[in-house]
Amino acid sequence: MLxxxxxxxxxxxxSGSALAQSTITGKVTDASTGEPIIGANILVMGxxxxxxxxxxxxxxxxxxxxxxxxxxxxxxxxxTLMEEITVGEGTLTLDFEMxxxxxxxxxxxxxxxxxxxxxxVAFSDVSQEEIRVQxxxxxxPEVLNVTPSVYSTNSGGGAGDARINVRGFSQxxxxxxxxxxxxxxxxxxxVYWSNWDGVGDAARSIQVQRGISNVNLAVPSVGGxxxxxxxxxxxxxxxxxxxxxxxxxxxxxxxxxxxxxxxDKFAISAVGVRKEGEGIxxxxxxxxxxYHLAASYQVNDDNRLDLFALGAPQRHGQNLxxxxxxxxxxxxxxxxxxxxxxxxxxxxxxxxxxxxNVSGVSNSYDGNQYVGDGWINxxxxxxxxxxxxxxxxxxxxxxxxxxxxxxxxxxxxxxTNVLYYSGGKGGGTGTLGDIEYDYSHAQxxxxxxxxxxxxxxxxxxxxxxxxxxxxxxxxxxxxxxGDILKLTYQASDELELQAGLDWRTAExxxxxxxxxxxxxxxxxxxxxxxxxxxxxxxxxKVAYNxxxxxxxxxxxxxxxxxxxxxxxxxxxxxxxxxYSHLNYFLDDPNKAGLQETERESDNLVGYQAKAGVLYGLxxxxxxxxxxxxxxxxxxxxxxxxxxxxxxxxxxxNEKFYFYEAGTRxxxxxxxxxxxxxxxxxxxxxxxxxxxxxxxxxxxxxxxITGLDQxxxxxxxxxxxxxxxxxxxxxxxxxxxxxxxxxxxxxxxPDQNNPSVQDTVSLFVEGLKxxxxxxxxxxxxxxVEPMQNLDITLVGTTFMRHWSDFDPLDRDDPSDRxxxxxxxxxxxxxxxxxxxxxxxFEGSSLFLNLFNLFDNTYxxxxxxxxxxxxxxxxxxxxxxxxxxxxxxxxxxxxxINF
Numbered sequence: 001m002l003x004x005x006x007x008x009x010x011x012x013x014x015s016g017s018a019l020a021q022s023t024i025t026g027k028v029t030d031a032s033t034g035e036p037i038i039g040a041n042i043l044v045m046g047x048x049x050x051x052x053x054x055x056x057x058x059x060x061x062x063x064x065x066x067x068x069x070x071x072x073x074x075x076x077x078x079x080t081l082m083e084e085i086t087v088g089e090g091t092l093t094l095d096f097e098m099x100x101x102x103x104x105x106x107x108x109x110x111x112x113x114x115x116x117x118x119x120x121v122a123f124s125d126v127s128q129e130e131i132r133v134q135x136x137x138x139x140x141p142e143v144l145n146v147t148p149s150v151y152s153t154n155s156g157g158g159a160g161d162a163r164i165n166v167r168g169f170s171q172x173x174x175x176x177x178x179x180x181x182x183x184x185x186x187x188x189x190x191v192y193w194s195n196w197d198g199v200g201d202a203a204r205s206i207q208v209q210r211g212i213s214n215v216n217l218a219v220p221s222v223g224g225x226x227x228x229x230x231x232x233x234x235x236x237x238x239x240x241x242x243x244x245x246x247x248x249x250x251x252x253x254x255x256x257x258x259x260x261x262x263x264d265k266f267a268i269s270a271v272g273v274r275k276e277g278e279g280i281x282x283x284x285x286x287x288x289x290x291y292h293l294a295a296s297y298q299v300n301d302d303n304r305l306d307l308f309a310l311g312a313p314q315r316h317g318q319n320l321x322x323x324x325x326x327x328x329x330x331x332x333x334x335x336x337x338x339x340x341x342x343x344x345x346x347x348x349x350x351x352x353x354x355x356x357n358v359s360g361v362s363n364s365y366d367g368n369q370y371v372g373d374g375w376i377n378x379x380x381x382x383x384x385x386x387x388x389x390x391x392x393x394x395x396x397x398x399x400x401x402x403x404x405x406x407x408x409x410x411x412x413x414x415x416t417n418v419l420y421y422s423g424g425k426g427g428g429t430g431t432l433g434d435i436e437y438d439y440s441h442a443q444x445x446x447x448x449x450x451x452x453x454x455x456x457x458x459x460x461x462x463x464x465x466x467x468x469x470x471x472x473x474x475x476x477x478x479x480x481x482g483d484i485l486k487l488t489y490q491a492s493d494e495l496e497l498q499a500g501l502d503w504r505t506a507e508x509x510x511x512x513x514x515x516x517x518x519x520x521x522x523x524x525x526x527x528x529x530x531x532x533x534x535x536x537x538x539x540x541k542v543a544y545n546x547x548x549x550x551x552x553x554x555x556x557x558x559x560x561x562x563x564x565x566x567x568x569x570x571x572x573x574x575x576x577x578x579y580s581h582l583n584y585f586l587d588d589p590n591k592a593g594l595q596e597t598e599r600e601s602d603n604l605v606g607y608q609a610k611a612g613v614l615y616g617l618x619x620x621x622x623x624x625x626x627x628x629x630x631x632x633x634x635x636x637x638x639x640x641x642x643x644x645x646x647x648x649x650x651x652x653n654e655k656f657y658f659y660e661a662g663t664r665x666x667x668x669x670x671x672x673x674x675x676x677x678x679x680x681x682x683x684x685x686x687x688x689x690x691x692x693x694x695x696x697x698x699x700x701x702x703x704i705t706g707l708d709q710x711x712x713x714x715x716x717x718x719x720x721x722x723x724x725x726x727x728x729x730x731x732x733x734x735x736x737x738x739x740x741x742x743x744x745x746x747x748x749p750d751q752n753n754p755s756v757q758d759t760v761s762l763f764v765e766g767l768k769x770x771x772x773x774x775x776x777x778x779x780x781x782x783v784e785p786m787q788n789l790d791i792t793l794v795g796t797t798f799m800r801h802w803s804d805f806d807p808l809d810r811d812d813p814s815d816r817x818x819x820x821x822x823x824x825x826x827x828x829x830x831x832x833x834x835x836x837x838x839x840f841e842g843s844s845l846f847l848n849l850f851n852l853f854d855n856t857y858x859x860x861x862x863x864x865x866x867x868x869x870x871x872x873x874x875x876x877x878x879x880x881x882x883x884x885x886x887x888x889x890x891x892x893x894x895i896n897f
Contacts, residue, residue, distance in 0.1 A: 023091045024061040028053050028073060031097040040098065045070040045841070048787040052724070054670060073098065079236050120569070120612030120624035121214055122662055122677045124148070124717060124731075126206040133792055133831050136848035136890040137244055137252055137275070138162075139193045140200045140228070145796050146780055147208050148715035148733035150224075151772040153859040156319030156355070156882050157281035158394070159288070160194020165772035167210055167681065168711045168737035169223025172635070175215060176226045179308050181402050181420045186480060186506040186550040187636040195398040195424070197312035198273045198290025201242075201254050202230040210715070211679055212610050212628040212658040214569070220608045220630050222656050222681070232306065233267035233296040236260055240896045246848075247888035248284075250277035268295040273312075280885050281319050283358025283390055288314030302408040311399035315371075317384070318392040318428070319355040322860065322880035324868040327443055328352050329883065332856055336823065338875035346870065348441040352856070352883050357392040359438075361448040369516045370473065370538040371395060372426065380538060383516070389448050389471070396426030396476075414488040424478040429515055432543060433469035433523065442868070452519040467520025472512045472542060480506040494563045502554040502575075510642065512543035529587035530594045546583040546642055552576070556608075565616035573608045577633045581640045588645070597645040604633040606653055621665045628658040638689050644699040648689055652705045657682040674718035683709040688808055690760060692747065702747045702760055707807065708740040709769060729780040737769035739807070763816065764807050770819055770863065773798035788835040797826040803861035803879050817874040819864075825857035827884065842896040847889065854887035 028040045036057025043050035044064060051059040066087050071094065073081040079099050085092065124147040135143045139162035141152035152164040166174045172189035175182055178199060184191055206228050209215065213225040237260025244252040252275040259268045273290035290312040297305045324347035326333040333339045363386040370380055372395065383389060402420035409415055436450035455467045482504030489497045514523055514536050522535045525542040536542050556573030581599040588597040610628030617623060631653045636642075639651050662677025686707040692700050713735030720728050744761040768774070777797040784790050801822040830849040835841075858881045864872055865880035872878055 022064045022066055022087045022089060024064055024071070024085075024087065024094060025059065025091060026094040026096065027056070027058045028096045028098060029057055031099045037098055040096075041072075041074050043072045043074075045072055046837075050787075120567070120614040120626045120662075121209055122211055122660060122675070122679065122715060123207055123209040123213075124150075124675075126208070128204045131200060131203050131206065133790070133833055133846075134794060134829070134848075135200050136831070136850065137200070137246070137250070138850075140196065140203070140206075141193060141226075143200075144206065144208060144226075145776075146729070146731055146778040146794060148717060148731045149210060149713060149735060149776070150208060151776065151798070153882070154885065155860060156284070156322070157279065157885055158194075158284045158318040158320075159275075159277070159279070159286035159316040160192070160197055160314065160394070161316075161318060161320075162193045164191075164226075166208070166223035167679070167713070168735065168769050168772055168774070170771065171223075173222040174224055174226060175213070175221035176228070177215065178228045178310070178400070179230055179402060180404070180418050180484065181400065181422075181482070183400070183422070186478075186504070186552075187508060187548060189635060192396070192398075194288075194314055194316060194394060195312060195396055196310075197275070197288055197314055198271065198292050198310060199228060199230060201256075201273055201290070202271045202292040202294075202310070204229045204231050211660055211681065212626065212630070214571075220573070220575075220632070222630065222632070222683075230292060230308065230310065231269060231271075231294060233258070233269045233294045238897055240894060242892060242894045244890060244892035246277070246890035248277050248280045250890065251275070252277075252892075265298045266296070268293070270294075279317065280888055281353050282355040283317045283388060284319055284355065285384060286314070286316040287384070288312055288316065290314075304406045306404040306406070307401070308404070309399065309401045311397055313397035315384070315393065315395040317355075317358060317390045318394055319357055319882075320392050321356045322862060322865070322868070322882050323347070323350075323354065323356065323443060324865070324870070325858070325876060325879065325881055327354060327868070328881070329856060333876065336876040338820070338877070340870060340875075340877045343870035343877035346442050347868065348443070350443065352886060354443075356443055356445050358388055358390050359445050359448060360387060361389045361452075363387055365448075365452055365519070367452075367516055367519060368538065369471070370514060389446075389516075390429065391431060391446050391471070393429045394426070395428075396424065398422065398424040398426075412490045414490075416486045416488070418482075418484040420480075420482050420484075422478075422480040422482075424476065426477075427473045427475040429471055429473055431469060432472040432512065433467065435469040448518070455517070455519040458520070464521040465519060467517045467523040470514055470518055470520070470523050471516035473515045475509065475511050475513060477509040478506060480504055494561055496560045496562075498558040498560070500556050500558075502552070504550075504552045506550045508548045508550075510548065511541045511545040514538050514540050514542055528585040530585065530596070544583075544643070545585045546581060548636060548640075548642060549580045550636065551578045566614070568611070568613040570611040571609065575606045575608075575633070576603045577606070578603050579636050579639050581642055581645065583642070583645055586645050599640050599645055599647050601639050601647065601651075604639070604651065604653075606631045606633045610658070620668055621663065623661075623663050625661045626658070627660075628656075630656040630658075632656065634687060638687055641689070641691060641699075641701055644691060646691065646699050646701045648701045648703050650703060652685055652687050652703070654686055655684040657684070671721040672719070674716065676714075676716050678714050679712065681711040683711065688762075690808060692749075702745055704743060704745040704760065704762065704808075706741070706743045707762065707764070709737070710740055711735070711737045711769070713737075713774075725784040727782045729778075729782075731778040733776055735774040737774055739764040739767045739769065741765050760811065761813070762807050762810050763813050764810050766816075767805075767810070767819060768802035770802040770861075771804035773801035773822075775799040788837060790833045792831040792833075794829045794831070795826060797824070799824040801861075803863040805863040809864070820861065820875055820879045822858050822861050822879075822881075825855065825859075825884075827855055827857065828852040844894045845892075846894065847891040849887065849889050851885060851887045855884070856886075857884045858882070859884045 028037045040053045042059050051061045053059045068086050071083050071085050073096050141162045141164040144150045149167045155161045164171050171191045176191045210224040215225045240256040242254040254273050256271045261267050271292040275288045277286050279285050293309040295307045326344040326347040330344050330349040368380050400422040405417045407415040436447045438445045438447045456465050458466045486500040525534050525536045526532050527543050554575035558571040560569040579601040583597040586597040588595050608630045612626030614624040634651045639648050660679040664675050666673040688704040689701045715733045717731045742763050742765045746757045779795045781793045803820045830852050832847040834845045836843045860882040861879045864878045868880040869878035
């Protein structure tokens with residue numbers, strides 16, 4: 001296949017040139033600002049001749065034969081220009097003014113609070129071109145490993161199951177925004193990337209702001225902020241269709257349509273995506289759709305409305321259970337110094353693509369499955385495959401709609417407002433009840449045929465089969481409404497003042513329901529205190545059933561001052577969060593009789609304060625410094641236990657203190673530049689809750705507070721233009737993330753005898769914060785060996801990666817061993833893009849090769865696994881891991897029209 005693809009690419013590459021005597025020269029500027037555009041490409045179509053504009057927006061193309069040509073001028077973010085020219089003897093001067101592809105892009109950046117070169121924070125931009133070339137239909141975070149202190153993996157390999165860490169903080173502490181709207185889970189901060197499957201096809205750019213960032217939200221970011229901007233409505237009529245194929249029977253079709261500007265006021269753009277595949281890892285199939293709609297309306301000279309709608313109704317098989325190293329690769333495990341060879345005889349080798357969440361089933365089994373309620377396919381349908389069953393499957397649709405209003409109220413006062421709605425219906429599957437397992441090896445695998453046989457044999461008095469074990473859905477149905485308002489006042493040429501509000505409210509339904517009875521007619525559920533021993537059938541609620549609500553409100557004031565080479569800003573903000581819980585299955589012991597449990601927290605108040613200063617030593621070199629403090633309210637799970645109804649009466653805010661200094665340099669020729677910064681994030685009073693059964697039979701929470709962490713490091717980004725046809729980008733970071741102290745909490749076992757107290761302690765001082773490499777390098781070489789062909793080679797090296805662990809598991813004072821360190825690894829990806837010439841102009845062929853050299857490496861690890869560990873002494877044979885995927889490809893054609 002790869003040989004065939006290479007032949008196709010090479011057969012389409014046509015080159016040729018002739019001696020010429022004429023020169024084309026000129027300047028390219030922004031039509032709205034008059035500023036020179038750096039790096040615009042000017043190409044004489046039908047030849048190999050062209051040039052890129054320099055720091056002054058100027059270009060020169062020498063040795064052009066006299067004649068008539070089409071001259072193409074292009075630059076990312078601007079409307080491509082095409083002009084027929086006639087070249088005679090001597091010099092032809094042609095100047096061009098380029099317009100942004102959409103007038104709404106600038107306002108979108110305002111909504112999203114994006115940083116620029118005058119902002120004193122550390123940030124990295126990933127352009128639309130980089131996303132288009134390097135993503136290759138992977139999960140969107142995976143393209144960000146080329147930025148310092150950012151680590152993303154595809155976890156177990158399921159579509160949309162990626163995760164991302166920034167500066168050692170998981171995505172629970174990273175604010176992810178799409179077009180200025182936060183998309184983190186309202187209860188726990190997690191981001192489910194399968195909900196945003198189509199964003200990669202519509203993304204115009206991603207900005208990673210590391211650390212405190214300049215985004216102002218009710219619940220601020222800690223590790224950093226991911227600012228994703230999607231394509232606004234396009235003023236140029238046309239469209240694009242893209243066809244992709246890849247490893248794992250992957251097929252994807254993308255269609256984009258643009259109306260163009262209608263009556264100088266209205267434009268609409270739409271993207272539709274259909275994706276299917278069997279997956280690389282066993283059982284990680286995908287079946288998804290995605291859509292993105294952008295519409296804009298210029299009400300008048302002072303008011304503009306933009307409407308965005310996006311979503312991705314999808315189903316996919318998951319691989320959620322990491323395994324012992326030997327399960328995936330025995331020889332790799334035995335090659336590790338700290339792996340006990342005896343463990344390899346316990347954990348039998350299954351291969352790198354093994355997935356314990358999927359196993360075979362007789363194709364004679366024809367039981368139906370309850371999947372959705374109208375948003376996700378029919379409610380009752382056949383299972384995905386007749387030959388296997390997934391224990392873990394995800395199905396969800398989370399549409400998001402936001403209406404952006406941009407208004408110039410006066411010459412000095414500007415209003416931006418984002419009103420948004422985000423729904424969501426779906427969930428994930430698992431087992432419930434008594435399931436039969438295959439225990440022939442250490443890896444526990446569901447035996448579906450034995451479970452079905454056991455259910456069929458369990459008959460009631462009427463001869464109906466009563467299921468002992470079933471497949472259940474864990475449902476998460478939700479809606480969120482929010483509004484983000486900003487008022488900006490230009491007090492003078494130097495001073496800008498801003499005030500803002502961030503309001504949102506959400507209600508989330510949590511319940512389990514019967515998905516597949518596995519041969520039974522019904523299942524007896526005894527989890528409902530108010531209605532025990534119920535007969536339940538497909539779609540009936542089981543196990544738990546409760547609603548949670550989250551109400552957020554925040555406000556901030558900000559001032560920015562800029563004059564000559566000096567700029568500074570300061571922000572203060574306050575936020576309040578309130579949680580409530582209504583449990584339909586849990587009897588409230590504080591009420592007479594059988595009644596539902598209701599809990600409500602107090603208003604929890606947090607704050608943020610931050611400031612920064614930037615000074616330009618000259619036109620090319622800047623220095624900046626920023627500091628900040630955040631008092632962050634606890635997440636829902638640290639306030640209310642929605643399983644027991646226990647409430648933390650005195651939750652404590654976490655505190656974060658930020659210090660950062662950096663410099664930016666740009667060579668006057670535009671051929672070299674770098675960003676270098678040092679940061680320190682001091683995390684204090686991290687809190688945990690542990691459930692407890694009091695002596696009187698009631699349940700409560702132990703509030704463990706006071707755990708401190710230090711996150712510090714140095715980050716570097718540099719870029720060099722090696723030649724007109726070659727560019728090298730390098731990113732590096734070296735960090736130190738570790739726990740600073742042990743903690744002890746007091747609690748009262750007997751609520752009737754408060755004089756007697758007990759303690760619970762966590763012994764974590766000096767342990768490394770795991771789950772991401774603390775040293776990493778990324779190097780990207782982009783070359784254009786001949787006209788229309790671009791080749792990009794991306795390498796990443798990850799080092800000093802300690803495995804993840806739960807501090808609550810470190811309650812033994814004699815257990816002080818460091819967590820297991822994952823072996824260092826390097827992986828390369830290659831990306832080829834060929835722009836088709838002649839009648840196919842505007843279209844391109846592309847090929848992506850991931851893990852080019854088919855390296856074997858571990859990308860995720862958990863220390864001392866209670867399920868897949870061997871002897872519990874924090875070394876290689878006790879870790880459960882996910883390996884990186886083997887070499888795979890993605891190729892296709894993109895046709896513009």
